[in-house]
Amino acid sequence: MKTSHRARGTALAVVATAALTSCGSSSGPAADGTVTLSFLVDNSQATVDTAKALTDAFMQANPKIKIETETRPGGSEGDNIVKTRLSTGEMSDVLWYNSGSLLQALNPAQSLVDLTGDPVLANVQKDFLPVVSQSGKAYGVPAGTAMGGGILYNRKVYEKLGLEVPKTWDAFMANNEKIKAAGITPVISTFKDTWTSQLFVLGDFYNVQAAAPTFAQDYTAGKAKFATTPAALAGFQHLADVHAKGYLNEGFGSAIADQGLKMLVEGKGAHYPMLSAMLPPMVASTPQAATDVGFFGVPGTDPAKNGATIWEPAGLYIPKSTKNLEAAKKFLAFVASPAAAEAVNKVVQPAGPYRIQGAKLPDDAIQVAKDLQAYVDEGRTAPALEFLSPVKGPSLEQITVAVGSGLTPPAEGAAQYDKDVEKQAKQLGLAGW
Amino acid sequence: MTKQAAGLRTGPGQAGKQQGHARASRKRQRAAYPYTLYLPAAVVYLVIFLVPTVMAFYFALTRWTLFDSTFVGLDNFRDFFAEQNLRIGFVNTLFYAVVTSGLKVVLGLLLGVLLTSKLRLRGFLRSVVFFPVLVSTVAVGITFSALLRPDTGLVNRSLALFGIDGPDWLGDANTALLSVALVDVWKGVGFATVIYIAGILSIPRDYYQAVAVDGGGAWHRFRHVTLPLSWPATYSVIILSFIGGLRSFDLIWTMTRGGPGFTSDTIASIIYKQYQAGFFGLSTAGNVILFVVVTAIVVPLNYFLGKRQVAV
Numbered sequence: 001m002k003t004s005h006r007a008r009g010t011a012l013a014v015v016a017t018a019a020l021t022s023c024g025s026s027s028g029p030a031a032d033g034t035v036t037l038s039f040l041v042d043n044s045q046a047t048v049d050t051a052k053a054l055t056d057a058f059m060q061a062n063p064k065i066k067i068e069t070e071t072r073p074g075g076s077e078g079d080n081i082v083k084t085r086l087s088t089g090e091m092s093d094v095l096w097y098n099s100g101s102l103l104q105a106l107n108p109a110q111s112l113v114d115l116t117g118d119p120v121l122a123n124v125q126k127d128f129l130p131v132v133s134q135s136g137k138a139y140g141v142p143a144g145t146a147m148g149g150g151i152l153y154n155r156k157v158y159e160k161l162g163l164e165v166p167k168t169w170d171a172f173m174a175n176n177e178k179i180k181a182a183g184i185t186p187v188i189s190t191f192k193d194t195w196t197s198q199l200f201v202l203g204d205f206y207n208v209q210a211a212a213p214t215f216a217q218d219y220t221a222g223k224a225k226f227a228t229t230p231a232a233l234a235g236f237q238h239l240a241d242v243h244a245k246g247y248l249n250e251g252f253g254s255a256i257a258d259q260g261l262k263m264l265v266e267g268k269g270a271h272y273p274m275l276s277a278m279l280p281p282m283v284a285s286t287p288q289a290a291t292d293v294g295f296f297g298v299p300g301t302d303p304a305k306n307g308a309t310i311w312e313p314a315g316l317y318i319p320k321s322t323k324n325l326e327a328a329k330k331f332l333a334f335v336a337s338p339a340a341a342e343a344v345n346k347v348v349q350p351a352g353p354y355r356i357q358g359a360k361l362p363d364d365a366i367q368v369a370k371d372l373q374a375y376v377d378e379g380r381t382a383p384a385l386e387f388l389s390p391v392k393g394p395s396l397e398q399i400t401v402a403v404g405s406g407l408t409p410p411a412e413g414a415a416q417y418d419k420d421v422e423k424q425a426k427q428l429g430l431a432g433w
Numbered sequence: 434m435t436k437q438a439a440g441l442r443t444g445p446g447q448a449g450k451q452q453g454h455a456r457a458s459r460k461r462q463r464a465a466y467p468y469t470l471y472l473p474a475a476v477v478y479l480v481i482f483l484v485p486t487v488m489a490f491y492f493a494l495t496r497w498t499l500f501d502s503t504f505v506g507l508d509n510f511r512d513f514f515a516e517q518n519l520r521i522g523f524v525n526t527l528f529y530a531v532v533t534s535g536l537k538v539v540l541g542l543l544l545g546v547l548l549t550s551k552l553r554l555r556g557f558l559r560s561v562v563f564f565p566v567l568v569s570t571v572a573v574g575i576t577f578s579a580l581l582r583p584d585t586g587l588v589n590r591s592l593a594l595f596g597i598d599g600p601d602w603l604g605d606a607n608t609a610l611l612s613v614a615l616v617d618v619w620k621g622v623g624f625a626t627v628i629y630i631a632g633i634l635s636i637p638r639d640y641y642q643a644v645a646v647d648g649g650g651a652w653h654r655f656r657h658v659t660l661p662l663s664w665p666a667t668y669s670v671i672i673l674s675f676i677g678g679l680r681s682f683d684l685i686w687t688m689t690r691g692g693p694g695f696t697s698d699t700i701a702s703i704i705y706k707q708y709q710a711g712f713f714g715l716s717t718a719g720n721v722i723l724f725v726v727v728t729a730i731v732v733p734l735n736y737f738l739g740k741r742q743v744a745v
Contacts (some may be wrong), residue, residue: 076706076710077709078707079709079711080708080709080711083498083499083711084499086499086500087499087500098522101508105498105711107500110500111500116585132584137475187619191604191692191693192603192604194690194692208579248586250583250601251582251583251604252585252603252604253601253603253692253693254578254581254582254583254601254602254603255604255605265641272630394706394707394709394711394712395706395710398691398692398694398706399694399696401692401693401694402693402694402695402696403694405606405693405694407606416517416532419517421446421710423512424710424712426508426512427496427712427714427715429496429503
């Protein structure tokens with residue numbers, strides 16, 4: 001009797017431990033030679049649509065390889081899922097993740113497969129590689145298109161009020177005054193989705209580097225600060241200005257990005273500081289989004305130095321934990337080919353230029369992509385700061401919400417952000433902080 | 434209890450001895466009973482509570498990227514205390530805990546009295562009051578975010594019927610935290626009510642009869658019988674909801690994410706944001722601090738309230 005009790009208890013304990021430790025694992029090729037690849041992407045509509053177009057086209061060409069896509073949340077919540085899964089060896093065979101500073105935090109040398117010199121990268125534009133590299137080793141291929149970060153504006157409103165695309169911040173504010181007088185919301189803000197509040201600061205980087213060309217290096221080294229560099233402080237000032245003038249939509253504090261885009265497309269709002277990639281998914285439900293909405297870079301002080309800030313496309317990476325390396329590489333090689341761009345063009349409107357040699361925008365590209373292409377063709381673009389420096393403070397979105405809601409003065413917000421950046425740099429263990 | 438006392442009175446010497454003997458032998462028997470039955474629970478407790486807790490105290494002293502960790506001593510604690518919004522976080526946490534536990538005590542007691550009185554549909558009303566407790570907190574948060582929307586939300590639409598222009602409840606720095614606290618009360622008051630119902634029903638009817646004999650009314654019954662004798666229930670409600678309030682996170686995160694800006698941040702949301710940012714060592718240090726703070730507040734509170742319980 002006693003032993004049976006004990007035995008049962010032990011058995012229970014074993015079962016419990018087993019249940020706790022066996023939390024899924026990826027499998028190798030099946031008996032009949034078909035390989036199933038798992039593919040982790042973020043859950044934004046643009047990414048999901050692009051991923052579906054890529055996997056469908058790839059599976060049609062390679063019937064022996066099946067790709068199962070799973071989604072994860074975006075933003076810092078998603079960053080954590082990716083980090084946790086990489087560090088526990090539970091990552092999918094291929095993952096879709098940001099390029100630039102966020103990639104550096106994944107510790108690619110330890111967690112991702114090195115693709116340097118691999119034929120997978122044959123079609124990738126050379127000037128894209130630095131944003132998916134660490135210490136000279138490349139780890140990814142571009143997924144989707146580059147995008148612009150600046151002001152999306154409603155062209156119908158501009159036409160109706162006889163306005164011109166502003167080349168300076170003062171001209172922008174003058175436009176806002178006229179738009180407000182016409183009873184339309186001049187600047188849409190959607191602070192419930194906190195990340196959307198950062199565009200006036202991050203999208204202003206073209207103007208920052210035009211005024212202070214060495215800002216990115218000095219900033220990484222801990223020498224340049226947002227609060228003490230007038231050009232960098234301007235972004236925070238702009239954020240405060242549009243709020244102080246009452247240019248924001250009612251209920252901006254609890255609005256979300258989808259509501260903001262809807263307002264813009266319907267012409268209830270004129271300007272929305274946003275990434276151009278947010279627009280293509282709107283085209284399906286509201287076709288006028290393709291023609292009525294245009295793009296211009298956040299205007300600065302000098303009309304002669306007008307330009308736009310560009311976000312590089314995200315990358316596709318292979319974690320070291322994969323058991324299907326060959327199939328995964330095959331998929332990446334396909335993604336980085338003009339054929340993949342064509343497949344995507346059929347399903348998703350590109351939001352900017354491709355970073356693949358030989359890949360072109362379709363003739364019927366949406367207005368936002370054409371406007372951005374014009375900036376690119378004229379060489380009036382700069383990559384966003386997060387592609388030039390590994391340091392990006394995690395609290396920027398809360399600080400910009402506070403500044404943009406009039407809770408924190410702009411200079412104080414910039415100083416808070418400098419402290420936030422310092423914390424990040426210390427946690428990364430960078431030199432000079 | 435009463436039976437035992439009666440037995441002792443009739444034959445003190447022998448009965449006591451017999452009982453003592455019986456208790457001792459029962460104890461021996463219980464000791465022989467297999468401890469292995471505790472093992473599964475012990476393993477679960479050890480693996481998913483004790484081990485991580487002990488590890489947390491170590492990782493709080495490191496710079497930890499999940500991939501590797503470097504020992505940095507007390508740096509994380511220094512950085513955590515240097516956090517610019519920490520003061521707001523502490524004030525908000527205390528405010529939230531006090532408001533929610535206070536309202537839960539008051540409303541829970543009133544609902545408890547109401548739902549123990551002779552009432553038509555009493556069983557139905559009891560379930561209605563308890564129902565929000567059963568709903569997932571995240572679902573409640575999302576639902577109320579929709580209800581509290583400034584233009585299309587039901588709350589402001591209803592207020593508009595009376596000519597009141599309601600604020601942007603969750604988007605306005607002045608109302609965000611209070612709105613979340615009120616939703617927390619809505620969700621948690623059912624639990625407090627159940628504790629009070631149990632407490633009130635355990636009060637012997639004799640006291641109420643005594644008040645009736647002395648010619649006291651409803652107010653006297655409440656003031657001099659129900660209120661003092663439901664103290665153990667009050668004590669449980671305060672402790673449980675105060676600890677819940679100090680650790681409050683899920684509702685705040687789903688409704689405001691600590692915003693707008695940092696105005697509704699609590700200690701738990703600050704810690705979570707640091708975790709999200711990948712500052713794992715730093716956020717672990719924050720958790721250790723939260724653990725110490727909650728202990729430092731709740732242990733004396735527990736002691737103080739426990740003493741009152743004995744006194745009454």
